[in-house]
Amino acid sequence: MAVSQRPALLQTISLLPSLERKLAETYDVHHLPAAGAERDALLAARGAEFVGLVTSAGSGADAALLGALPKLRVISSFGVGLDKLDLEAARKRGLPVGYTPDVLNDCVADLAFALMLAIGRRIPEGDRYVRAGRWVEKGAPPFPFGRQVSGARLGVVGLGRIGRTVAKRAGGFDMDVRYHSRRPVEGVAWQHEPKLVELARWADFLVVITAGGAETRHLVNAEVLDALGTKGYIVNVARGTVIDEAALVRALQEKRIGGAALDVFEREPQVPPELFSLDNVVMVPHIASATVQTREAMGQRVLDNLAAGLAGRPMPSDATAG
Ligand code: NAP
Numbered sequence: 393m394a395v396s397q398r399p400a401l402l403q404t405i406s407l408l409p410s411l412e413r414k415l416a417e418t419y420d421v422h423h424l425p426a427a428g429a430e431r432d433a434l435l436a437a438r439g440a441e442f443v444g445l446v447t448s449a450g451s452g453a454d455a456a457l458l459g460a461l462p463k464l465r466v467i468s469s470f471g472v473g474l475d476k477l478d479l480e481a482a483r484k485r486g487l488p489v490g491y492t493p494d495v496l497n498d499c500v501a502d503l504a505f506a507l508m509l510a511i512g513r514r515i516p517e518g519d520r521y522v523r524a525g526r527w528v529e530k531g532a533p534p535f536p537f538g539r540q541v542s543g544a545r546l547g548v549v550g551l552g553r554i555g556r557t558v559a560k561r562a563g564g565f566d567m568d569v570r571y572h573s574r575r576p577v578e579g580v581a582w583q584h585e586p587k588l589v590e591l592a593r594w595a596d597f598l599v600v601i602t603a604g605g606a607e608t609r610h611l612v613n614a615e616v617l618d619a620l621g622t623k624g625y626i627v628n629v630a631r632g633t634v635i636d637e638a639a640l641v642r643a644l645q646e647k648r649i650g651g652a653a654l655d656v657f658e659r660e661p662q663v664p665p666e667l668f669s670l671d672n673v674v675m676v677p678h679i680a681s682a683t684v685q686t687r688e689a690m691g692q693r694v695l696d697n698l699a700a701g702l703a704g705r706p707m708p709s710d711a712t713a714g
């Protein structure tokens with residue numbers, strides 16, 4: 393194989409076609425095969441050639457992969473979540489880690505509201521009712537009432553970049569907002585609730601938007617769900633791991649909470665099959681940042697981070713900085 397003069401990049405996963413085209417214009421891009429003999433052979437033969445690793449929040453990069461890339465100078469990840477990326481290993485090697493914060497705040501906050509409205513106002517259930525011809529069916533029970541979203545109590549779990557955007561949106565819905573995080577956030581008017589279980593007891597809607605990873609695993613457990621109770625609805629746009637999914641399935645089956653609207657799952661794309669037949673849950677396939685506009689902006693940030701890192705300049709968004 394001819395030796396390219398362009399910086400060699402390893403890409404762990406398929407990305408936006410426009411981003412892949414732009415990467416290929418500037419870099420010598422190689423795709424990492426899925427786990428197995430082919431992947432091992434590529435890393436053993438060519439691992440020392442790669443100066444850049446392009447990955448995504450969903451794909452990440454573990455210590456073994458980073459260890460197989462001894463000449464790596466930068467990592468650039470498509471997405472803001474870092475739960476699948478070994479940030480500590482990157483830090484130890486002084487590798488800048490590009491990611492895409494802020495450009496997706498609006499889009500994720502929009503989906504949180506779409507999900508709140510979908511579960512509260514029973515929109516997918518109403519759609520199924522109309523399509524099944526039940527509206528015109530003689531003797532069919534009337535479509536049940538929903539839960540008003542405007543004016544309701546909103547508990548935001550994790551008042552970071554996205555959580556703040558969700559809380560801001562709630563002003564337009566005249567909602568009463570409180571939040572839970574490990575530390576109170578300075579300079580915001582919303583009330584901090586140090587105990588998640590108390591926030592759940594108070595809230596009509598609980599929007600989960602913390603970071604993922606070991607520290608938040610099963611933060612929302614059976615006790616929190618019982619505190620939310622039948623008056624409450626949970627929306628998860630963070631990571632599936634933040635909620636104890638088995639406890640959530642039980643709470644939904646036993647109708648111990650009002651409902652759930654989920655963008656993320658513990659073992660996605662696998663979803664607990666028990667949820668398929670339940671009307672008190674709305675599910676979408678991890679689409680919170682998936683609009684043309686936001687994905688293009690994320691792609692541009694991936695390119696900008698990469699170019700800056702390889703040129704030895706500070707990245708626009710470096711997860712190891714600060
Ligand atoms: P961020 O600004 O870092 O905010 C994370 C928030 O989580 C902070 O408020 C932090 O507050 C809180 N938190 C962390 N650990 C906690 C704990 N143990 N208990 C309570 N709160 C905790 O991140 P962001 O940009 O808003 O993004 C948040 C997450 O959303 C990402 O990490 C990603 O996993 C997820 N996300 C999902 C999608 C999607 O497609 N569904 C899209 C984008 C992002 P303290 O540190 O003060 O506790």
Ligand code: 8YV
Nearest residue numbers: 448449450470471472473681
């Ligand atoms: C994307 C996300 O779905 O940014 C994140 O953390 O979860 C989403 O925006 C992800 O980047 C694609 O892997």
